[in-house]
Amino acid sequence: MDVSQDHAALTCGTGVAAPLLWFDKEMVMIELYKLHWSHYVEKVRWALDFKQLNWRGIDIVAFTKKEMQRFDCAQTVPLIHDTATGVAISDSSPIIRYLDETYPEHALLPWDPAEREEVWQWMLRxxxxxxxxxxxxxxxxxxxxxxxxxxxxxxxxxxxxxxxxxxxxxxxxxxxxxxxxxxxxxxxxxxxxxxxxxxxxxxxxxxxxxxxxxxxxxxxxxxxxxxxxxxxxxxxxxxxxxxxxxxxxxxxxxxxxxxxxxxxxxxxxxxxxxxxxxxxxxxxxxxxxxxxxxxxxxxxxxxxxxxxxxxxxxxxxxxxxxxxxxxxxxxxxxxxxxxxxxxxxxxx
Ligand SMILES: N[C@@H](CCC(=O)N[C@@H](CS)C(=O)NCC(=O)O)C(=O)O
Structure with a gap:
């Protein structure tokens, strides 16, 4: 079920998320707005596949980006819309952190705070x-x-x-x-x-x-x-x-x-x-x-x-x-x- 249709999808997430305590993986669908050859998009595609999350790609028209204008996020790709939580978020590193915090299985960021920060800084740099x-x-x-x-x-x-x-x-x-x-x-x-x-x-x-x-x-x-x-x-x-x-x-x-x-x-x-x-x-x-x-x-x-x-x-x-x-x-x-x-x- 897509719970986001009415309102929630319009606002942009911060990238800081609480883990979903219970979710049926089959019900999760991440929409990935993309230019298919972008290396930032590939980074998120790889993370989605590694975490074995269901996702579907939506190719945007680079000149208008009209497909993602409804989201109040920076208008760059990758941008994801998580239809299970209603969260929309752009910027590849916050996207991956959001996915890892919301769906902790197959973790991509370490639990140890010092190592986690080290990974995060590498990503941003x-x-x-x-x-x-x-x-x-x-x-x-x-x-x-x-x-x-x-x-x-x-x-x-x-x-x-x-x-x-x-x-x-x-x-x-x-x-x-x-x-x-x-x-x-x-x-x-x-x-x-x-x-x-x-x-x-x-x-x-x-x-x-x-x-x-x-x-x-x-x-x-x-x-x-x-x-x-x-x-x-x-x-x-x-x-x-x-x-x-x-x-x-x-x-x-x-x-x-x-x-x-x-x-x-x-x-x-x-x-x-x-x-x-x-x-x-x-x-x-x-x-x-x-x-x-x-x-x-x-x-x-x-x-x-x-x-x-x-x-x-x-x-x-x-x-x-x-x-x-x-x-x-x-x-x-x-x-x-x-x-x-x-x-x-x-x-x-
Ligand atoms: N820091 C961003 C960079 C994303 C970015 O710059 N994406 C480019 C595609 S490679 C884009 O959306 N370009 C749109 C434009 O030039 O209007 C991230 O990590 O996602």
Whole structure:
């Protein structure tokens, strides 16, 4: 029974929940509002599957988000609506904490308060750094190599799929690309030192995982789901996917994917890989990058209450400025062509 129809679903939960003392698992249905290729969405999908909760996905239209406007939450995906409790909540880490507190079976957060806080801080830190940076570089890679994929992601059903046809998808690409470039600041990747920040963050994490196996307490938690999911877009970014000091990290990710049945390729991964095989090349030489060891990177946020995001508003006037930024990003951003070498994790 859906108890939320009338009123409760309109307000947004805080993410702090009391466990349901009695519930029939069969009656629980979590609605997951999503863009199916989003790495933040994948993080929550993985948690739902791990906790063996019933859920159903609702694809949103990215431009209007009208499917989730009735919820008084931040309008980002993932957003869930728990039809058993009426709670609606967005932001992947609070969502997972809510699920874990409401449905304690198959726990993803430790009971020990110190370890629990440690996991929570990892989640917020990764959401606010890795998740944002990997998104920027993943889309940048698509724009450089395979921009026609954008309409297949964002407009699969607009006008009956018209914009996924060959000529129209090529026309839609600069418009979508310009919009995304302004929204997430891809044209500022170099100034914001996104490659350097990611490298400085990931190399020590790779070493820690080699030593400990998991991020916290020597066992699998929501922190590991967060790391493995948010790393996902970097699998198409050659600088990281082929980085000698990060091979252990991608091997760790691949192992978790296989163990938890998450190793189904995302559509953008298949599209870019097919393109690379056809052309025999990829854009991977980051010519301007200085070695991270000689660079002082700003420190990571130390104690977070909520995750940061980096979405910037775009309107039709600012969009005009996006076109030159898109063209510069696509053709003149100092990331050179190189021979296509499949990343080691693709070999299995
Ligand atoms: N901190 C948020 C980030 C979520 C987020 O930024 N999601 C993106 C998709 S990857 C989104 O909803 N974008 C909508 C937009 O750009 O309007 C979380 O962990 O869920």
């Amino acid at each position: 990764l959401d606010s750094t890795l998740g944002l940076h990997a998104r920027r570089l993943g889309y940048t890679q698509l724009i450089m190599e395979c921009p026609n994929a954008l309409s297949r992601l964002f407009m699969p059903n607009v006008a009956g799929g018209l914009f996924t046809r060959p000529v129209l998808r090529a026309l839609a690409a600069p418009v979508l690309g310009a919009m995304l470039t302004l929204r997430f600041r891809f044209h500022r990747n170099r100034e914001d030192r996104v490659y350097e920040a990611l490298e400085a963050q990931l190399v020590p994490i790779a070493m820690k995982l080699e030593r400990d196996g998991f991020l916290v307490g020597g066992r699998f938690t929501a922190a590991d789901i967060t790391l493995a999911s948010l790393l996902r877009p970097l699998r198409i970014v050659p600088h990281f996917a082929n980085h000698p000091q990060l091979q252990l990290l991608f091997a760790w990710q691949g192992r978790l994917f296989r163990e938890h049945a998450r190793d189904v390729a995302f559509p953008y991964e298949e599209l870019i890989q097919a393109q690379r095989q056809r052309r025999g090349s990829m854009r991977g030489k980051v010519s301007w990058m200085r070695s991270v060891s000689t660079t002082t990177m700003p420190g990571e946020p130390s104690h977070l209450q909520v995750a940061h995001n980096d979405i910037h508003p775009v309107n039709r006037w600012t969009l005009v400025l996006g076109l030159p930024a898109y063209m510069k990003l696509r053709w003149f951003n100092g990331i050179g062509k190189m021979r296509y070498v499949p990343a080691a994790f693709l070999a299995g």
